[in-house]
Every structure is written in structure tokens, then in C-alpha cells.
Amino acid sequence: MIRGRGGEPLSTGPGDRIRFRRSPVAFPATPPETELRDGWTVVLRYEGEDDHPGPWLVDLSHRRRWDFQDRDIGAQTPMDLPVPERIGAVGVHGPLVINRLNRTQVAIWHLGDGDPPSTPPETGFTETTDGHCMLAFVGPGVPQALEHLTPLDLFDPARATPFLTQGPVLHVPCQIVTFAVDLVVMTFARGYGETFALAALESGAIEGLRPGGEESFRRAFA
């Protein structure tokens, strides 16, 4: 459909192209195994991952996410999910995770296997996949690695997992879900993605933090 001055189609029309999508994060590592999914190039595994016990930093920015808001949110069942009663509570329902952010708002993440659902037509939904960078910290040593990034108490034994924490990581406001001592997933404004990830890798290198592929996350989330 790109045409020349005379209206003639140019040699490489966009109809022939892959409408590629770009993650906000590009790790300084070599990915031997990738997969093209809905325009995203998803890294499944990085070189040397099998020889490293962890922890890993995994880019999940391609995973679909939604924001749902309603004044009477407690009475709603967005995507047929029950809304957690308490602010900071998290529900895991198959591949979907629902986080209660505040009085009127939840975030829904598609983290499991299979195709993500399409955005429901209700007004309260806004797809926010492109608005956030989503990173997972996976594997042994995650608590120690995160101690270099945030003063938040993400592993408070008084709170039952999974739970949501909202606060700064590397001074960037984040939504953080602690699933287990070896699995933490966080989202934050997409614009911070690149510099955040590099800073996390630099700080976490002391604890052995390295880029990881999606497979390591899938194993942990399963």
C-alpha cells in the first residue's frame, strides 16, 4: 500500500510485511531460541541458561494486560473473575491473575499458557499491554537480588502469597506480585523499561541475576 509519487505500489508494501511489535526491553544477551507471537519476538531461552542456577530476569512485556475500573468493583466479575476483596490481594485463576489495586480498580494479567482472551466490550476495560513493561524475577536468589533494587518488603512472612505490593523499585512506581520466594512479577511504565532492566541486571549481578527466557518463567508459574 505504500505508493510512489505516481501512485504506483512500492516494492515492499506493508501488506507483505510482518507488523512487528517491539518490547521496551532488550537484554544485552544472545537468545538462541525465539518465537514470533502476535508480532512480538519472544525469547524462550538465552544462551547459557541451563548452566546457571538463577536468578533470572524475564521480559514478559508481550503478555496481555488489562485495567478494569468501576465504582462498585466488588460487585463486578471482569472476565468472569472474582474481584479480590482486599486491596493488595491477588487471585490466580488458571492463566489469569487479578490484582486489586484500590477501591475502584483491578489489573488483570494473562500469565499462563494458551491464547489470551480478547478485550471485553464493557466500558471499564482498557487494554494496557503496551503501556507497561512486565518483568519476572525467577529462580533461587530472587529475594537477595530484589534487595538490591527496592526497600519494599516483598517477602513479608506475615502476608500469604500471592500478594500485591505497590511502590518503588529502582525509584520507579511498580505493581509487584509476589507469587513465591522464587517468583516475583512486576509491571511499571513502559518508558522506563530499557533503563530499568539494565539497572536491575547491573545491581542484581552481585547475586547472579541474568537475563532469562520465557521458558524459565513458565516453569516457575506452572
Next chain:
Amino acid sequence: MVADAGAKTGGGLADRGSPDPSVGRPDCRRPPSHGRLPEGRLPPGPTCRVDLSQPLEFSFLGRPVTGFAGDTVASALYASGVRIFGRSLKYHRPRGLYSMEGESSNTLMAIDKVPNECAETTELKAGMSVRAQNVRGDPQTDRFAFIDRFDRMMPAGFYYRLFHRPYRLWPLFQNGLRRMAGTGVLDPRRGLEEGIRGEGGIRVEGGIEVEGARMGSDVRAERYLNAEVAIVGGGAAGMSAALAAAERGLRVCLFERRPWLGGHLVWRVRDFEGEPLHRRAEKLAVRLRAAENVKVFTSSPVTGVWGENLVTGFTSGAEGDLFRECHWECRAKTVVVAAGCMERPLVFNHNDRPGVMQVGAVWRLARTYAVLPGGVAIFSVGDDLSLEAAADLADLGVKIRAVADAREAVRQDAALVTALEERGIPVLAGWAASRVMGRKQVKGCELGALKGEASRRFGCDLVVANAGMQPRIGALATVGARLAYCGHTHTYQPVELPGGVFAAGSMTGLRDPRAIEASGRLAGERAVESCGGSAPGPDESLPEPAPGCDIRHGPDIGRGAKAFVDFDEDGTYKNVVESAAQGFDVPELAKRFGGFGLGPGQYRVAGQNLAMIMADLRGDPVETATPTTVRPPLVPPSLATLAGPGHDVHKRTPLHGELAARGAIFRRAGPWLRPRYFSEDTSCRKEIRNVRRNVGILDSSPLGKFRIFGPDALKALQRVYISDMRKAPRGHCKYSAMCNDMGQLVDDGVVIREGENEYYFTTSSGRAGSTVEWFRYHTRYDRWDYNLVNLTDVLGSLNIAGPNARRVLERVTDDEVSNEVLPYLGCRRITVADGVEARCLRLGFVGELSFELHVPSSYCQFVWDLVVEAGADFGIRPFGLEAQYCLRAEKGHVIIGAESEARVTLTDIGMGWLWDCGDTAAKKVGAPALRACEKQPGRMRLVGFRVDEGSGSPRDGAVVVDGAKIVGYVCTTRRSEALGWQYGMAMVREGVAVRGGRTHIRQEETPGRGESCSATVVPTPFYDPGGRRLRA
């Protein structure tokens, strides 16, 4: 070294602890490789931490020296015969080892070009380069050593009183003093040569590129810890407290400043309840490291304990660690302070000579580092631990001529006295050192009776001295504990602790090892209770604290001109007397006047002695004396450590990489890094010309973008925006602005009605982060039902601007974008490249035909590629913020902050037409203020001006003058290629803002030296005043 006891759960840094009782210790009983003991070394004993089979080469003053693995820099130098480590600050007196704990500045040295590193506590590494500080020439023959003879010319506070008259000479003295003062020199080239972050570059590890810059030896890390119990001190009490809390399931962080646990037990071989004391400590350490929920940090001094029980400190990286120092902060529910004791220095004449050391220093040299501390020694001490040390050192081969104990005989441990006498060492109760002989090294010592005039002289090369023990009160003092003098222990003891803070161990005056451990357990259990847990009540009673020693100074002190109360600033007993005589007779005043405790040692060397001596000089009981305030950092980390790793975490647009590849020069704009220019030409002439004549493309992704929906969305918009938002039709952009309560312009953008009760609006990039809060704040009492979603990062934004913009856009979409379907200020959704949904806004900020495409951020690069490819025939090229700034200024469009400020309202800057002044029901934010100021005389106004040709070339910020009176300032001014003249906008007083009026602008680069030019007030916009181009 950070050792996480939670290694079972995959602790990050390797836990260097092991189940073996010789925790954290190399096999020190291994003989040296050549089978002979190196000179200056003792046979390694069971408490030795130096591996004599592993020599480490380093240099001192350029000369090669050999130390061993496990040494500190100081122990290695001392073993190799070095006695003078540096010179004192004021008198340039020779100084040597004193505490082996870094209590004074005596052994601050330049190590690997980093000044003020403490040699006593810095672990020796191969290849280190060590130099003395505050030395002119060699430390042995310092050229400024003569100053020591002129102490009469430098009384207390001399720098406040001398050199100031006549005042014109002060700069001369000031420069001279500055040249002479200071203890080290920071080499500014170091950071450039070695890279402040390390070696730089990229290396590959297992296919992963690791930025070498962050892996270098200069890496500063930071770590944030959370725990129920934080414990300051890893001695017997601290470990017992940690175990008590950990057994109840609490998370515990324990911080120990030494590289190993055990406190003062680790070098003591005395049998206690059937086993040596060091073994008892090792067993506790093994239990502690086996506890799952305890994190143990060694080599980690605490710098302070703050409100809400925040404990801060730093960890020194050991060999193999990926950081040099790591600053940490531990947020705890409770804090147990078991920091132990330190020795109170004994004040006597020439007590600073190399060879005069504290008991712990001598003992640790021998027992920890296998260094022979001296041949013949005299002890002048004031506690039982020192008597134990004397007996032990005698067993190691040090000839001890006598032990003077400032206490009376009844206060001594009779068993220890007997042990000394069995070794042929006379114990002189009620005696103390009065002076030391020798200039660069101890050659003898005179002991005297504290009551009476008896005295004896001894030849020796080592004087081991203290005035008893004093608690390390720093952590308690910084957290706000109230301290008071205890007449039994003769120390300052905590009498009132903040909530959740507990004290334990020898710092409370306990000396018996069992009692110390029990006090730790008790503190741990109290911490459990404080956290809401249950703990058994105290099941054992603690013995009374041991009586202390109250000696102020040695006998026959005379003027005390060389009896040092403070080593760092060369503060002597005589200086204390001088301070008191001049009215500075309380410790806090004397501290400032005489410099006592102002150096790196802070309270530790001078603190208690100063308070006690000052009380004596005033004739008051010592209980009334208040010691000087202890201030953090208790142990100084390097400034680089406090600065942290220095990550620059900022926002980048989805097109950052693309723009960088196209030569963009980036600048920070709020949290964003944005392209300012695309060439070195900061006038951006080519970028501007391309937009005016052809087509340009701008990455405007940081623009704020929001969705607002809900039954009361319109009410919220009506409240926050100054215009009538009911008039926002579908498919059109309604331009409006937000004001604050003072009527000042705070934001502008467009609002688009997208459906029933649903709107999409944009804000300036600087306000995007606070817009949601702004709406919520201004509707907080209304209970309106509306929702806001910040789409700023969800959508990227491309601005295609210029006469050929439509032609380019038509090539990438099949949707109609003609002037009829999409007129100026129109908006419609289009599909780009057969699949990417985009909002297309017809705006004209730069004054040309332009389209703003809002597309999902992940597709931004894809759409950019298409547009650039489609526009290649037209010569499309990116333009940056500076070009946009100039283009919009030619059009007279305002940028908040550039043409607005705190003193002016919306109407002052000529945008009053936006205000729906008839609507009072909406309670528009800022409307009352606008109404009040609307007709107020004398306000400033924003006007356009044209600089008269040939009269000069003012810049932004130049002042508008009327004679000698300033009547305004230039907000923005540029020379326009399109106009052919220099235009600008200025904020001026009302009388000046007359169309056609003449103004004068004065530009001053330096006060008094400037240039003036004249200008004429002209209407805006300067460019395309009819707006034909942007409506094309």
C-alpha cells in the same frame, strides 16, 4: 563480605561460613611454604586468621613489602617493621598503630590512590600500593616535623584568633593553612584512568554480555533489608540475641563490623567452663549460620540507627566480591544493640608515640595476625581483660616488665593477678603511665603512683595502655537513647531507650562471658515480645556489671602539652585546660573550640575523656558532665558508596534506538530522554527549513494521553478545564487549558469526545505524571462517578508536519485524510498498514499542516519505518525539540514554563479566550482568580516583539528596560529564516505592551558588561498570521 545464612534457600552471595568451628578462617596453622617463620611473625595459634603459606606482595612508599592472606594492611606493615604510619594533622608528630580498630586517624593511608583508607581495618590484597598521608617526604623524616616544637604558638582555637589581623593578610594565611592541612590527596585522574565504575567495556559470559563497567573493583552497591530484628554487633551477646529471635521464627539481620563473628572472644584462649573462649564463640557462630532466617553480615559496620528503627551501614567487599562497598539499609521492627566495648585511651605525656598501643591492638596483633607486637612491654591499664592479655602475651614470648593498674587492688581479679605474678610480672595497683620516652618510637616508660609521688622508669619498646573500657554507644546515641554516667562502671550507660530498641552484652558493663550471652538472649526475647510474639520470661539472673576505672589521666601530667586527648586534631590536655579557661568549659563547646572529636575518630577517642577531664576542671562531679553528641556516620563510608551505583533510570520513547541511530542528541525532559537536536547545529536550521518547506517527523510520544469515562466524566472535565467542554464535538479536538487555583496556566492540550460519557484527552508531557491526581484532587468532595486511565505509555505519538504531510500519510493508510474529511482540529481513527489502529489528530502546533498519529507503543517502530519510507521521496527527516520550539514560537504558541510563570495568569499571556467565564456552576479551577485579575491594572503581559535590524541579538532571559528600570524580560527569542528577522516573546509591564511601542532589551553576560538593542512590539503570530498553512 556478606554471608547470608539463608544459603539453603539459595542465598545470593556465597556464604563463606561453614559448619567447621574455625568459621571464616583459613587454615592458619599451616606452616609457611619455606618452613621458616617470617621475620616479625609468631607461630600461628588456634585463633590466628593469617595464612602464612600464602604471601601477598604489595608496596609501601614504592618499596616492596610482603604480607600474608588474612592480614590487614596495618598488620602486614607492622610485621615488616614499619612503625610510623603517618604524621599527625597539626604538629606532624609521628603516629603508628593504636587500636587496630580504626578508632583514630593515626593509620589513615592512601591505598591504591584512595586517600583516608583505614589501614587497621583494610584487608590486604596483592598488588596494593600504600602511601603515608600528611607527610612531606618520608614519614620517618617528615620535613614539617619541626612544627611539633611550636605548640605554644598553637593554643586551643588558635585559628579563630590568630592570622586575622590585619585582615588583609588573612587570605595569605588561609591559603598557607589550606595547603598544609588535610590528610590526603584525591587524584582526580584516577576516575578517568581506571573508569570510576571499573574497567569498562563488555565481556561475554556464557553467551551473556556483561557490562564490565559494572563489574569492576570500584562498583558501589546498595541493598535494602527487611527484618523483624536487626542486631548491631556479632559478639556473643549479638549472636545469642539473634538465635533467640530466630528460634521464634523471626527474620533477623545481624551486622558485625569485623570480618568474623565472636567479638572479643575470638582472640581469647583462656579456658572458661572447660573450653577456650574462642571455641565458645565459634560454636555460637556455627549455630547462627545454621539458622535459616538469619542473615549475617560481616565486615559491615553500622553507620547509624535512625527513626522507625532503620539501621544503616555498609559492607566492604572481600576478595571475589563483585563490589567494593555496599551501602545497606535495614528496616527492622526491633533493634538489639550489642556493639560491645572499646578501650578508653589513657591520657599521659607522649601517649601518641609509635609503640604506645591499646591492649586490644597488641593482643590481636599477636593472636589474630601472628605478629610479634614488641620485645619488651609495659602495661598501664584499668580492667581485668587487660590483665588477661598481659598474661597471654607473656606466654607468647613478649617480655612484660610491669603491669600498672589504675584500679585499687581490691577491684582486680585476684586470679589474674596471681597468674601474672606466677609469670614474674609485677602488678602495680594504683599506678599508671606518666610519660613515654623516645621520639620516633617508644624507648622507655615512666610509671607513677596515682596517689603519692613514687615513680619508676622502664626501658621498653612497647607501652600497652588504656584507662579501662567504655561502651560503644554510637548506635544507641544515634537512635535517641538517653545516656547517663554510671558511678559503678564509670561509663556512660543507656538509661532510657526508644521503643523497640534493646541493649545487651558487654556494653552494659557485663564482663562474665555467661552473663554476656544471657543478656543477649534476654534482649532477643524482648525483641520477640516487641514484635508481638511470646517469649519465655527471664530464667536466669544476670550478675552485676563489673566495676570500672575512673582514672582521668596519668600521674604527673604537668601542663599536658603533649598528653593527647584527641589524636585526630592533636588536641591535648593543655588545650582542654585552655578551652576551659576561655569559657568553653563544657564538652560541646570545647569540641568546637579545640577540635576534640571533630576528626574521623569522633567520640571514640576523645568523648568520655573530654567529659571527665572537663568536669574535673570545672570542679563538678563527673555525673554532671555530658559527653559530646555522637553523630553519624559512626564509621565513615566513602562518598562514592553513599552516592550509590548511580543508575540513571529514565524513560525512553519507543523510538529511542531509532532516533539515536539517526544521530539524535538527547536531553532530559522530566523523566524522559528526548531528542533535542539532530545535528551539531543548535539553531536547527535544516530541521526547521524541512518542516516549513517539505515534511518532518517528530517523536512526540511523551505527550500525556488519557482516557476518561463514566457518567460524571464531563463534570470532571468541566471542573478541571477552563473552557466549556460541553462544546467538544465528536470527531474534533477541543483545545483547552488547565489552570491552578491562582489562575496560572498549568497545562494545555486537546479533548476529544469519543462516545457517550467517554473522552480522550492529551496533556503536556511534563504534566502527564500528575494529571490523574489533579483530577482526583479537584473533584474530591463531589463523589462523582468517573474513571481515568493514563495512556501516556500505552500510545506512542508521531507528528508528521509540513506541506507534504498529507501526501506522506496518504501513502500509509487507505483511510481518507483529506481536508474535507479530516480538517484542522479534526480527529478520526485510521488504520495504518492494513492493521495498526491509530488515532489521527489534525493539529498545528508548529504552524504547518500536521497530523499526529497515536499508535500502540509496541507498533511505534513499525509505523515509523513505514512513514519514513513513504516520505523518503519527499526528503522526510526527523526534527527535535529545539526545532519544534522555534517553529511554534514563530507561530506565537505558548509553552508552559517558557512563556508563563508564577506571577501571570491565563489572561496575562493572551489566552483568556479559552476561559468560559460565564460558567460558574462548574466551579472551574482558577476561575475566581481569573475573575479577580481580569481587569487588575499593572499586570504583566505577554507580547511579541521584533528586534530592530542591526541593533543587536538578545537571547532568552535578557531584560526589557525602560531607562534604568527593568520592565520585563525576554521569554523566547530566535532568528527566523522564514521571517528573515529576529522575533521573540517577552513578559512586560502593562505600559510597555503597546502594539508598535519601542522597547529596549539589555543582555548582560557579566555584571556591568552588556549590550543593548531595541525592538518593536508586534502582534503574534509572527508566521502565517492567517493560519492558512495549518488549515491547508
